[in-house]
Amino acid sequence: MRWLVCVMAWLVLIVPAQAAGWTLSGTVLEKGTGRPLPGVVLAVSGQPEPAATTDDAGAFRFELDAAGDVELVARYMGVSAVRQLRLEAGVEVMPQIIYLRLPETLREMVVTAPRSPDRVSKSVISGKTLSSIAGSGGDPLAGLQALPGVVAVNGSSAPAVRGSGPGDNVYYVDGLVIGKLFHYGSLSVFNADLIEDFNLHSAAFSPHYGDVTGAVIDVALRKPRTDRIGGKVNVSLMGADFLVEGPRNEDQSFYFAARRSYIDLFIKQIEDKGVTIQIPRYWDYQGKYLWNLNDAHKLSFHLHGAGDQLALNFSPTSNAAIREPVLAGDLSLSDSGASQAVILDSVVSDTTLNTLTLQHRTRNASNRIAQAGTLDFTQESLLLRDQVRLELSAGHELTLGAELGQTKVTVDADLNNTPCTQFDANCDLTTGTRLKLQDAFTSRLLAMSVQDRKRVRDDLTLVGGVRYSKEDYLDRAYTEPRIGVEWEWSRDTLLTAGWGKHNQMPTGQQIVRVFGNPGLDHIRADHRVVGIAQRVDADWNWKSEAYYKKFSNLVVSDTALNYINAASGKAYGLEFLLKKEETERISGWWVINLAKSQRRNDVTGEAFRFEYDQPVNTTLVGQYKLNEDWSFGLKWNYHSGSPYTPVIGTSGNYPDGRFIPTYAGINSGTLPVYHKLDLRADRTILMDSWKMNAYFELNNVYRRKNIAGYTYSADYSTREPVYTFELPISFGVQGEF
Numbered sequence: 001m002r003w004l005v006c007v008m009a010w011l012v013l014i015v016p017a018q019a020a021g022w023t024l025s026g027t028v029l030e031k032g033t034g035r036p037l038p039g040v041v042l043a044v045s046g047q048p049e050p051a052a053t054t055d056d057a058g059a060f061r062f063e064l065d066a067a068g069d070v071e072l073v074a075r076y077m078g079v080s081a082v083r084q085l086r087l088e089a090g091v092e093v094m095p096q097i098i099y100l101r102l103p104e105t106l107r108e109m110v111v112t113a114p115r116s117p118d119r120v121s122k123s124v125i126s127g128k129t130l131s132s133i134a135g136s137g138g139d140p141l142a143g144l145q146a147l148p149g150v151v152a153v154n155g156s157s158a159p160a161v162r163g164s165g166p167g168d169n170v171y172y173v174d175g176l177v178i179g180k181l182f183h184y185g186s187l188s189v190f191n192a193d194l195i196e197d198f199n200l201h202s203a204a205f206s207p208h209y210g211d212v213t214g215a216v217i218d219v220a221l222r223k224p225r226t227d228r229i230g231g232k233v234n235v236s237l238m239g240a241d242f243l244v245e246g247p248r249n250e251d252q253s254f255y256f257a258a259r260r261s262y263i264d265l266f267i268k269q270i271e272d273k274g275v276t277i278q279i280p281r282y283w284d285y286q287g288k289y290l291w292n293l294n295d296a297h298k299l300s301f302h303l304h305g306a307g308d309q310l311a312l313n314f315s316p317t318s319n320a321a322i323r324e325p326v327l328a329g330d331l332s333l334s335d336s337g338a339s340q341a342v343i344l345d346s347v348v349s350d351t352t353l354n355t356l357t358l359q360h361r362t363r364n365a366s367n368r369i370a371q372a373g374t375l376d377f378t379q380e381s382l383l384l385r386d387q388v389r390l391e392l393s394a395g396h397e398l399t400l401g402a403e404l405g406q407t408k409v410t411v412d413a414d415l416n417n418t419p420c421t422q423f424d425a426n427c428d429l430t431t432g433t434r435l436k437l438q439d440a441f442t443s444r445l446l447a448m449s450v451q452d453r454k455r456v457r458d459d460l461t462l463v464g465g466v467r468y469s470k471e472d473y474l475d476r477a478y479t480e481p482r483i484g485v486e487w488e489w490s491r492d493t494l495l496t497a498g499w500g501k502h503n504q505m506p507t508g509q510q511i512v513r514v515f516g517n518p519g520l521d522h523i524r525a526d527h528r529v530v531g532i533a534q535r536v537d538a539d540w541n542w543k544s545e546a547y548y549k550k551f552s553n554l555v556v557s558d559t560a561l562n563y564i565n566a567a568s569g570k571a572y573g574l575e576f577l578l579k580k581e582e583t584e585r586i587s588g589w590w591v592i593n594l595a596k597s598q599r600r601n602d603v604t605g606e607a608f609r610f611e612y613d614q615p616v617n618t619t620l621v622g623q624y625k626l627n628e629d630w631s632f633g634l635k636w637n638y639h640s641g642s643p644y645t646p647v648i649g650t651s652g653n654y655p656d657g658r659f660i661p662t663y664a665g666i667n668s669g670t671l672p673v674y675h676k677l678d679l680r681a682d683r684t685i686l687m688d689s690w691k692m693n694a695y696f697e698l699n700n701v702y703r704r705k706n707i708a709g710y711t712y713s714a715d716y717s718t719r720e721p722v723y724t725f726e727l728p729i730s731f732g733v734q735g736e737f
């Protein structure tokens with residue numbers, strides 16, 4: 001009997017303990033995003049061993065016998081959160097949701113290799129950095145003007161680079177050629193949250209890029225998120241947009257973003273000095289779908305589209321209509337473009353990668369220019385591109401490329417034709433010859449490129465390449481070499497040099513029949529550049545480059561043929577960049593450009609400054625991070641006055657009685673120097689499962705009246721300055737879910 005009594009006593013002791021057992025379960029998520037956090041260690045105060053670790057879904061589960069007040073601690077990479085629990089007999093413990101706020105250095109940290117190994121005359125910067133520059137209005141492309149070699153273009157974010165104009169650049173997004181990258185209001189057409197980084201190739205760029213004489217702006221959009229379905233809603237001063245993204249399954253993910261202006265919904269139009277402006281309207285969208293077919297093949301689908309509408313009315317009594325009577329009345333401009341593409345990335349072998357791209361693009365424009373006439377055109381392009389990268393040996397890479405394209409164009413024009421170029425001071429639209437053209441034609445392009453990149457010594461890399469391109473509209477073909485040298489003089493010092501020949505087709509108006517000259521040749525350019533880059537320490541680095549560009553076959557107007565190739569030019573300069581990396585609270589850079597750019601009419605012998613010539617251009621960009629919630633930034637820009645062509649009097653009258661202006665030499669005048677200071681504050685507010693980002697900008701803080709040009713009275717006897725348009729403030733609020 002004694003043993004029975006002992007057993008019963010033991011059962012009495014353990015039954016309450018079993019009855020008092022609890023199961024603790026729950027999920028640990030990142031505060032602000034709701035992203036599951038795997039690998040978080042859960043512990044109970046007073047117990048020496050960890051109780052559990054979260055799985056890939058952020059979930060945990062463990063048993064606990066202790067009763068009363070319990071302190072549950074979640075720890076992850078130096079960050080912790082405490083949850084107080086009371087365990088009572090007979091009371092079930094509900095699953096816990098614990099939010100951990102991670103330092104910014106741990107939030108979705110991704111380490112990526114450079115997209116292009118070339119280091120000659122290349123600037124690389126993240127989209128996040130550019131979009132947070134003061135005065136950018138959250139638009140990364142607006143921040144491009146703070147980079148070396150880029151000069152400020154009044155009223156536009158389109159960059160003018162090293163003696164070339166904005167129209168002399170080519171833009172790539174995810175390897176796709178994008179024709180329409182800016183809205184009328186100078187905003188870029190891409191959602192700022194999607195832009196991962198920029199590669200700006202200022203001169204002597206790779207033969208795999210298209211044919212232009214200016215620069216290459218190569219934009220990479222990020223991949224869609226794969227952890228969960230989420231999105232963002234953004235409202236700024238200029239428009240509103242949304243973004244939705246996430247996985248469909250473990251192998252497929254997507255995003256889609258769209259934006260529209262909304263000011264026109266509240267303010268229909270404004271009137272100033274006889275000119276009525278309907279508030280411009282714009283819209284754009286972007287989409288990407290990624291499909292990992294297997295370990296060796298990845299398929300991606302891309303959608304891009306953007307459009308603008310602008311309407312004006314010039315009163316007959318306005319100065320513009322008095323000087324150009326054909327402008328009196330209504331003007332309407334409409335422009336839209338779209339692109340659809342599929343890209344197949346394949347790992348052919350351990351040493352061979354292949355990228356096959358098929359892209360379809362459309363462009364539509366409809367212009368009504370009061371009494372001057374109408375112009376409608378459509379453009380449809382199809383491009384097939386293939387690029388193969390071969391790693392022949394360690395440090396030796398050969399890249400082969402081929403492109404086959406076709407473009408169909410339809411034109412319906414009925415307007416006054418006034419052939420004008422940068423070499424003409426007086427372009428009177430009213431006296432232009434009225435011409436008509438209804439035409440449809442097809443142009444085909446064939447291009448092949450090869451680049452051999454080889455490390456010939458441990459400290460020396462040679463790059464050589466050539467591009468062959470042929471188009472059948474003007475029936476021109478070009479074979480152009482490109483070379484580069486990269487010498488790692490020391491562990492922290494890099495010396496570079498590059499040279500290349502480039503060509504560019506003239507604009508559509510200049511080559512279309514009736515209005516232009518289909519017999520024109522391509523514009524040619526010769527690029528030379530040398531540079532040095534120096535890393536001082538982990539925080540500081542600097543680089544400097546000197547360049548020389550020579551242009552030929554530039555287009556001038558001609559009374560018989562409309563346009564001919566009869567001009568040349570040159571541009572040279574020295575650039576210096578000092579940069580403080582984002583390793584501490586203070587970051588930013590200072591850049592100074594010393595440059596000279598000229599054009600020469602080879603028919604008349606007249607030489608003059610290029611319209612974007614700014615001999616001194618300097619920008620200071622800074623950011624101070626107070627904490628993870630607040631940051632402050634500034635941008636100060638100063639540049640020499642831009643050139644302009646002054647009116648110095650009149651020389652008789654047109655048949656309708658208007659005064660004929662007499663101009664001084666082309667671009668012989670200089671505007672006052674330009675400078676302004678912009679300030680910005682950014683605020684982040686983290687909720688449990690979503691976060692809010694907001695910024696506020698104060699532009700042109702000391703209210704500098706920068707002159708963009710001059711407008712003249714009807715008889716050209718007086719003039720008034722036209723000041724650059726500056727929004728005094730800008731703001732944006734974004735919710736991220």
